[in-house]
Amino acid sequence: MSERPAHRPTAILVGVQLPGVGDAEHAADLAELARLVDTLGYEVTDTVTQRRDTLSKSVVLGEGKLKELAELTGGKGYVPSAVPVKKDKARMRRAEESGEADDDEFEAADDDDDGQVPIVGRDVPEDSKRRPGLIAVDHELGPSQARNLEKATGVQVLDRTGVILEIFHRHARSREAKLQVELARLAYVSPRLRETGARGERQAGRGAGETELELDRRRIRDRMAEIRRELEAVHREQDHRREHRAGQPTVALVGYTNAGKSSLMRALTGSQVLVADQLFATLDTTIRALHPEAHPRILVSDTVGFIKKLPHDLVASFRSTLDEARHAGLLLFLVDASDPTFREQYAVTREVIGEIGAMQAPTRLILNKVDRLDETQREELRREFPEAIQMSALDKDDVARLRATIVAFFGQALVEAELLVPWPQHALVAQLHGEAQVLSEAHEEAGTRVRVRIEPDTLKRVQAALASSSPGA
Numbered sequence: 001m002s003e004r005p006a007h008r009p010t011a012i013l014v015g016v017q018l019p020g021v022g023d024a025e026h027a028a029d030l031a032e033l034a035r036l037v038d039t040l041g042y043e044v045t046d047t048v049t050q051r052r053d054t055l056s057k058s059v060v061l062g063e064g065k066l067k068e069l070a071e072l073t074g075g076k077g078y079v080p081s082a083v084p085v086k087k088d089k090a091r092m093r094r095a096e097e098s099g100e101a102d103d104d105e106f107e108a109a110d111d112d113d114d115g116q117v118p119i120v121g122r123d124v125p126e127d128s129k130r131r132p133g134l135i136a137v138d139h140e141l142g143p144s145q146a147r148n149l150e151k152a153t154g155v156q157v158l159d160r161t162g163v164i165l166e167i168f169h170r171h172a173r174s175r176e177a178k179l180q181v182e183l184a185r186l187a188y189v190s191p192r193l194r195e196t197g198a199r200g201e202r203q204a205g206r207g208a209g210e211t212e213l214e215l216d217r218r219r220i221r222d223r224m225a226e227i228r229r230e231l232e233a234v235h236r237e238q239d240h241r242r243e244h245r246a247g248q249p250t251v252a253l254v255g256y257t258n259a260g261k262s263s264l265m266r267a268l269t270g271s272q273v274l275v276a277d278q279l280f281a282t283l284d285t286t287i288r289a290l291h292p293e294a295h296p297r298i299l300v301s302d303t304v305g306f307i308k309k310l311p312h313d314l315v316a317s318f319r320s321t322l323d324e325a326r327h328a329g330l331l332l333f334l335v336d337a338s339d340p341t342f343r344e345q346y347a348v349t350r351e352v353i354g355e356i357g358a359m360q361a362p363t364r365l366i367l368n369k370v371d372r373l374d375e376t377q378r379e380e381l382r383r384e385f386p387e388a389i390q391m392s393a394l395d396k397d398d399v400a401r402l403r404a405t406i407v408a409f410f411g412q413a414l415v416e417a418e419l420l421v422p423w424p425q426h427a428l429v430a431q432l433h434g435e436a437q438v439l440s441e442a443h444e445e446a447g448t449r450v451r452v453r454i455e456p457d458t459l460k461r462v463q464a465a466l467a468s469s470s471p472g473a
């Protein structure tokens with residue numbers, strides 16, 4: 001075990017290598033989980049792994065490995081009262097009736113689940129200095145698996161989704177991100193709720209014949225419906241804003257978490273976007289103009305990062321955040337080329353982008369962080385990805401070259417046009433300076449004659465504005 005700074009709680013990782021998962025992939029998955037747990041503020045001190053044909057239905061690991069894990073945590077090493085909960089007959093019957101019965105139910109009736117949403121910091125006592133604060137399991141856990149593991153180890157257990165949700169929760173800044181994360185957390189927590197026995201203060205609002213579990217679930221469903229309505233309102237507002245930007249060329253940066261999107265965004269737009277060596281530092285989409293400004297103005301959007309095994313609910317809840325990518329004229333796929341697993345990360349990103357229907361736009365692959373590679377490695381990558389742009393988001397010249405590539409890309413899509421803007425509509429000339437490349441400008445009796453290179457959509461909008469206010473229109 002390594003030295004632990006006193007201020008950081010510690011965590012143990014648990015992973016089972018299932019058939020079909022190679023050693024390298026297994027190690028990479030655990031390394032990623034370690035980064036996630038680190039981002040959550042824990043220091044990873046140990047990793048317990050095992051090869052198994054399937055995950056143990058009760059506690060994920062086999063008996064011997066569970067003991068090994070419990071030795072590290074100071075826990076019992078077995079699930080107390082590891083027998084079906086026979087005493088609570090009424091509870092069993094209700095569970096069966098509601099289809100909740102678990103053929104592998106080890107969990108004894110307890111009263112420590114308050115049915116509330118917090119995922120971290122639930123109910124495991126921190127009674128020992130030696131005891132880690134968290135066990136993070138690299139698999140989706142069923143409710144009884146998590147609970148049984150907690151009982152056997154005495155330590156709080158989170159699965160990969162739980163860890164990601166907790167990070168998202170901490171990093172959500174905008175109203176939209178907060179609502180989306182809350183929705184995803186409720187979707188995660190709801191099936192994990194268990195009947196907990198009656199407690200006086202929790203009776204309020206309970207309908208006739210409704211169990212406490214049903215009441216909790218109904219409350220969650222109601223809250224989820226409310227959040228969806230709130231989100232719809234936020235999205236209408238966003239659509240409105242997007243319409244306003246329609247026709248403005250936009251380039252979207254997409255990529256795995258920590259690939260360097262925010263750094264590149266900052267470099268391309270001169271803005272103070274948050275850059276952190278953390279996973280999912282960015283949960284919102286930021287949109288800024290390319291800087292120094294291009295004519296017409298080009299917008300750059302930076303959005304939430306992707307990750308392997310990103311829960312589907314979470315992808316769905318971030319769909320609107322990713323909408324910017326769907327409307328972009330150019331998609332830049334950013335990868336951290338110094339990460340040996342970047343090929344897989346690239347594949348995951350493409351898959352998610354494909355899922356949200358954003359693959360229509362032309363794409364370019366950017367191999368970022370090549371400053372961390374030597375010349376031989378770069379040469380190999382050039383052969384493997386001849387079309388890709390190799391660069392470092394931290395290198396000014398590289399960023400300037402990328403900027404030129406982006407400008408050239410949109411330049412190809414521009415058309416040349418001549419417009420006569422009547423004096424009463426002179427404000428349109430100023431607008432054209434922002435939205436098009438003005439080639440020449442001459443003042444005439446009827447107005448200003450402007451030659452522009454302009455996006456076809458923007459041209460249509462300007463022509464429509466001119467036509468609607470021309471005499472006789």
Ligand SMILES: Nc1nc2c(ncn2[C@@H]2O[C@H](COP(=O)(O)OP(=O)(O)OP(=O)(O)O)[C@@H](O)[C@H]2O)c(=O)[nH]1
Nearest residue numbers: 258259260261262263276280281282305369392393
């Ligand atoms: N050496 C090197 N480091 C880089 C480069 N680009 C980014 N970084 C570092 O990588 C880390 C992550 O960068 P970010 O820009 O926050 O990554 P991101 O893709 O926005 O991350 P998420 O918010 O998690 O999606 C930071 O510590 C950056 O300083 C690069 O080209 N070279």
